[in-house]
Amino acid sequence: MEIFEALYTTRAMRRVSSDPIPGDVVRSMLDAAIRSPSGGNSQNWRWLTVTDRSAIGVLGELYAEAWVELNETFYKGKKEAAEERGDEATKRVLSSSQWLADNFEKVPLVVFPFFRNDPSGASIYPGVWSMMLAARAHNVGTTLTTVLGIFKQKEVADLLGVPPDKGWQNAAAITCGYPLGKWGLAKRAPVQNVVYEERWGTSPGWSVDESLWKPTAQG
Numbered sequence: 481m482e483i484f485e486a487l488y489t490t491r492a493m494r495r496v497s498s499d500p501i502p503g504d505v506v507r508s509m510l511d512a513a514i515r516s517p518s519g520g521n522s523q524n525w526r527w528l529t530v531t532d533r534s535a536i537g538v539l540g541e542l543y544a545e546a547w548v549e550l551n552e553t554f555y556k557g558k559k560e561a562a563e564e565r566g567d568e569a570t571k572r573v574l575s576s577s578q579w580l581a582d583n584f585e586k587v588p589l590v591v592f593p594f595f596r597n598d599p600s601g602a603s604i605y606p607g608v609w610s611m612m613l614a615a616r617a618h619n620v621g622t623t624l625t626t627v628l629g630i631f632k633q634k635e636v637a638d639l640l641g642v643p644p645d646k647g648w649q650n651a652a653a654i655t656c657g658y659p660l661g662k663w664g665l666a667k668r669a670p671v672q673n674v675v676y677e678e679r680w681g682t683s684p685g686w687s688v689d690e691s692l693w694k695p696t697a698q699g
């Protein structure tokens with residue numbers, strides 16, 4: 481797969497089938513992850529893959545609870561506001577997120593990246609994104625989720641046997657599976673809306689009206 485196609489179309493693929501992901505594909509995703517950079521090349525990470533049905537069932541219950549908590553706190557009123565504004569994009573994200581909360585136990589693979597001794601917490605994210613891009617190249621859909629880490633860090637650590645005294649922090653739970661939906665170009669606010677040139681607040685002297693990478697006729 482061409483790199484720009486992967487960069488432009490790796491989306492939150494929440495709706496996935498429960499078909500297992502072959503071991504060689506999982507190995508390729510993780511081997512790509514650990515080729516990524518980390519501060520000082522410290523590689524202070526661990527990647528925990530979970531496929532066990534009963535563990536994923538428990539994670540699904542925790543995820544559903546965490547999702548409710550998110551909607552009662554940070555996301556409070558978000559759905560109603562989106563409905564009032566007729567904001568279809570936010571409504572789609574919320575309904576797709578709800579699908580994952582309702583169906584988490586069907587996901588065939590969840591990958592938990594952990595990090596420690598990293599004051600910025602930034603070293604884990606190149607690896608996370610590399611893993612998601614490698615998954616995309618294998619037609620495996622992924623979703624980077626953080627809601628479990630926000631509300632259920634301890635419960636997840638206990639379930640997965642993470643030692644409590646070694647400083648490991650969970651960065652995300654990445655759900656992985658073969659897509660039920662279609663890959664598509666990520667829609668975003670135009671680049672010139674969020675880029676400044678030379679000084680804060682100075683718009684660049686250029687604009688990009690349409691995505692610079694476009695899907696081919698074959699999709």
Ligand SMILES: Cc1cc2nc3c(=O)[nH]c(=O)nc-3n(C[C@H](O)[C@H](O)[C@H](O)COP(=O)(O)O)c2cc1C
Pocket residue numbers: 490491492493494573576577580623624625626627628666667
């Ligand atoms: C740091 C981070 C945390 C996220 N946490 C969640 C989450 O807990 N649950 C979820 O369903 N999606 C989560 N997402 C996925 C985003 O909602 C999604 O990527 C975003 O809406 C853009 O949609 P797209 O990837 O389909 O273009 C997260 C994404 C990021 C980058």
